[in-house]
Amino acid sequence: xxxxxxxxxxxxxxxxxxxxxxxxxxxxxxxxxxxxxxxxxxxxxxxxxxxxxxxxxxxxxxxxxxxxxxxxxxxxxxxxxxxxxxxxxxxxxxxxxxxxxxxxxxxxxxxxxxxxxxxxxxxxxxxxxxxxxxxxxxxxxxxxxxxxxxxxxxxxxxxxxxxxxxxxxxxxxxxxxxxxxxxxxxxxxxxxxxxxxxxxxxxxxxxxxxxxxxxxxxxxxxxxxxxxxxxxxxxxxxxxxxxxxxx
Amino acid sequence: xxxxxxxxxxxxxxxxxxxxxxxxxxxxxxxxxxxxxxxxxxxxxxxxxxxxxxxxxxxxxxxxxxxxxxxxxxxxxxxxxxxxxxxxxxxxxxxxxxxxxxxxxxxxxxxxxxxxxxxxxxxxxxxxxxxxxxxxxxxxxxxxxxxxxxxxxxxxxxxxxxxxxxxxxxxxxxxxxxxxxxxxxxxxxxxxxxxxxxxxxxxxxxxxxxxxxxxxxxxxxxxxxxxxxxxxxx
Numbered sequence: 474x475x476x477x478x479x480x481x482x483x484x485x486x487x488x489x490x491x492x493x494x495x496x497x498x499x500x501x502x503x504x505x506x507x508x509x510x511x512x513x514x515x516x517x518x519x520x521x522x523x524x525x526x527x528x529x530x531x532x533x534x535x536x537x538x539x540x541x542x543x544x545x546x547x548x549x550x551x552x553x554x555x556x557x558x559x560x561x562x563x564x565x566x567x568x569x570x571x572x573x574x575x576x577x578x579x580x581x582x583x584x585x586x587x588x589x590x591x592x593x594x595x596x597x598x599x600x601x602x603x604x605x606x607x608x609x610x611x612x613x614x615x616x617x618x619x620x621x622x623x624x625x626x627x628x629x630x631x632x633x634x635x636x637x638x639x640x641x642x643x644x645x646x647x648x649x650x651x652x653x654x655x656x657x658x659x660x661x662x663x664x665x666x667x668x669x670x671x672x673x674x675x676x677x678x679x680x681x682x683x684x685x686x687x688x689x690x691x692x693x694x695x696x697x698x699x700x701x702x703x704x705x706x707x708x709x710x711x712x713x714x715x716x717x718x719x720x
Numbered sequence: 721x722x723x724x725x726x727x728x729x730x731x732x733x734x735x736x737x738x739x740x741x742x743x744x745x746x747x748x749x750x751x752x753x754x755x756x757x758x759x760x761x762x763x764x765x766x767x768x769x770x771x772x773x774x775x776x777x778x779x780x781x782x783x784x785x786x787x788x789x790x791x792x793x794x795x796x797x798x799x800x801x802x803x804x805x806x807x808x809x810x811x812x813x814x815x816x817x818x819x820x821x822x823x824x825x826x827x828x829x830x831x832x833x834x835x836x837x838x839x840x841x842x843x844x845x846x847x848x849x850x851x852x853x854x855x856x857x858x859x860x861x862x863x864x865x866x867x868x869x870x871x872x873x874x875x876x877x878x879x880x881x882x883x884x885x886x887x888x889x890x891x892x893x894x895x896x897x898x899x900x901x902x903x904x905x906x907x908x909x910x911x912x913x914x915x916x917x918x919x920x921x922x923x924x925x926x927x928x929x930x931x932x933x934x935x936x937x938x939x940x941x942x943x944x945x946x947x948x949x950x951x952x953x954x
Contacts, residue, residue, distance in 0.1 A: 536852055560856065567853035570871040579867075580857060631857065 486547055486558070486634040486666045487511045493532060493542035495690075503528050503539070503690045515657065515667035517677035517698070519713065520687035526670045527564075529687065530637050533668065534561045546635065560633035564640040566624035568612040573604055573623055576612045580630040594630065602626040602656065618649025625656055636660060638669045642676065654680060674714070678702055686710050730922035731929065741903075742923065746930055749907040752820050752894070753887035756827030757835075760883055764832045765876065768839025769865045773847055783840065789833035794826075798896030801826045805897065818899040823907070826893035831883035838879035842872045877942050884938060888931065 488510040495503035503525050510516055518526045531537040533544060535556045544551045546558070569576050574595050581591045599605045602622040607615065612623060621641055628636060638657065642650040650673075657680055661667045671677055677684060677698065684701040686694040686709060693709035694701065705711045734742050771783055803809050805817040805825075816822045846868050854864045869876065891909035898905030900914060908927045915924040 531852075534856060536855055557858070563853065567850060569850075569867070583858070627857075 485664060488533065488635065488666070488668075489543075489545040489548075490533070491543045491545075493539050493544065495528060495532060495537065495539045501690060503532065505529065505542070505692055508685070508692055508695065510666065510668065513661075513682050515661045515669055515680050516683050516685060517681035518668065518670045518685045518687060519672075519674070519677055520693075521713070524687035525690040526687050527639050528690075530561070530639055530668065530670050534559055534637050536561070556635075558632075558634040559637065560628035560631045560635075561637040562621070562624045562628050562639065562641050564643055566620045568615075568620055568623060571612060572609050573612050573615065574599065574608040576623060576627050577630050580627055584632075598626045598630055601629075601659075603652070616649070618645050618652060621645065621649070621653055622656065625653070625660075629660065633665060635666045635668065638667065640670050640672065643672065650676070686713055688713075724921075727921040727925055731925035734922060734926040735929065739926075742926055742930075744903065745906055745908055745911050745927065748820065748905075749888060749909070750934070752823045752907060753827060753884060753890075755824045756831055756887045757880055757884045759824065759828045760831040760835045760887075761880055763828075764835030764883075765839045765869065765879075766865075767832075768836040768841075769843045769869055771836070771840045772843035773861050773865055773868070786833055786837045786840065790837050792830055792833060793892070794830055794890050795892035795896065797826055797829050798893030801829065801893065801897045817897060818901060818905060820898070820905060822897040823894045823905060826897045827887045827890060830890060830893060831887050834886055835879050835883045838882060839869075839876060842875040842879065843868045846872045881938055881942050885935060888934060 488508075490505050490508040493503060493505040493508075494501065518529065520526050528537065532539050535544075535551055546556060569579060571579070577595045577598055578591060581594055586594065595608070596605070599608055602625065604615075604619060604623060604626070607619065612620070615623060625638075625641070641657075642653050645653065654676065657667060657669065661680075667680075669677075669680065681698040684694070684696055684698050685692055686701070686705075686707070688709045694705060694707045696706055696710075700706075701710060702714070705714060768786075771779060771786065801822060802817065804811045805814065805822050806812055807817075816825070843865075847864070850864065850868060850871070854867060859867065889909060891913060894905070894907055895910045895913070898907070898910065900906050900910040906914075908931050912924045912927050912931075915921070915927075
């Protein structure tokens with residue numbers, strides 16, 4: 474098994490979810506009475522298809538407004554719209570129809586950085602993602618793994634304290650997945666709170682500090698990763714790990 | 721067959737020798753149509769983009785109306801513009817009737833719905849892909865519009881091309897509001913109609929050849945531009 478260790482500064486940003494509910498077409502799809510994300514992270518959200526993992530992530534990030542309940546970041550209640558200090562990477566990276574460097578410049582320009590500072594930051598980010606040689610290449614011509622790395626770099630360019638990742642490696646081969654996991658571990662070790670939705674139990678084992686198991690729109694279990702994989706507290710956890718948990 | 725060959729050779733002669741009348745007509749046609757497309761783009765692109773990203777009551781009805789206006793009959797547009805600009809009309813004081821300005825107005829009315837409807841379609845498609853990502857990056861719906869227009873630039877060139885194609889080939893409206901006055905409002909299409917009816921096929925053929933060449937050239941230029949443009953760089 475590959476070794477991806479998350480060491481370094483602890484994520485200090487805390488997220489509190491209280492009485493969160495969301496319905497779609499008259500059906501309740503999320504019901505989270507209480508959830509706290511604290512500790513070093515990363516947090517992995519697991520669960521079968523349709524369990525509400527991505528919906529929860531979108532609510533936490535403010536892309537979807539919940540019907541009721543509150544989400545607070547470091548004690549400050551978040552309003553609708555993407556919260557400041559947060560960034561999200563989607564399952565399918567949405568890259569602008571521009572060059573690799575221009576995708577990063579787009580975000581940095583919004584921070585009103587001077588040209589020289591912006592170029593320096595772009596070079597640093599490209600170096601970090603191993604994309605320095607592809608700076609002038611159209612972003613849409615990148616391979617799947619490179620595109621996802623660029624999406625992560627672009628998210629990092631916003632300077633987030635919280636990074637949400639929605640199945641970032643679901644369409645990637647093992648080599649590309651390994652590179653992404655190394656990046657995630659490095660980001661988490663720099664103190665960014667990483668919350669990751671994944672179907673890959675191995676990935677959750679490698680990366681996560683704590684596990685949230687979702688089932689039917691509810692949090693079935695929230696445990697430290699070591700404890701969850703060694704001895705799940707709930708029947709849902711046991712069934713999920715044995716591959717028997719369906720919606 | 722002999723007559724046709726002779727007319728064709730005369731047409732070729734007119735083109736190659738740079739006949740003043742012929743090229744005057746061509747330049748006026750281009751000026752009128754390009755002006756109409758420029759004004760139509762300035763109005764139609766923001767309108768189409770607003771319809772694509774905006775969410776307001778009656779939006780659906782506006783989209784249907786805009787799509788329907790793409791098939792606006794040019795002669796009816798010509799008639800309406802004529803009534804507006806005629807001496808007794810509300811805009812008669814401007815004295816624009818039978819001027820190239822009147823022709824630009826008529827063609828603008830014809831091409832604006834085409835550009836707006838195609839822009840709406842292009843931007844809406846792109847917005848479906850970009851909306852969550854742009855929101856995640858902190859952009860409001862309004863701030864998303866320039867991003868969508870820029871990233872859809874190649875497709876939007878096609879919308880402009882479609883508008884230009886419609887304008888340059890248009891005859892009904894410009895003949896009503898322009899009057900087909902020699903050296904003043906005579907454009908390629910109206911001249912072809914007139915000269916054919918007079919039996920002067922050489923000029924009609926020459927203009928027809930130039931019209932087709934322009935249409936093919938513009939299409940080819942847009943394709944080449946799309947291929948060579950590459951990405952916008954940081």
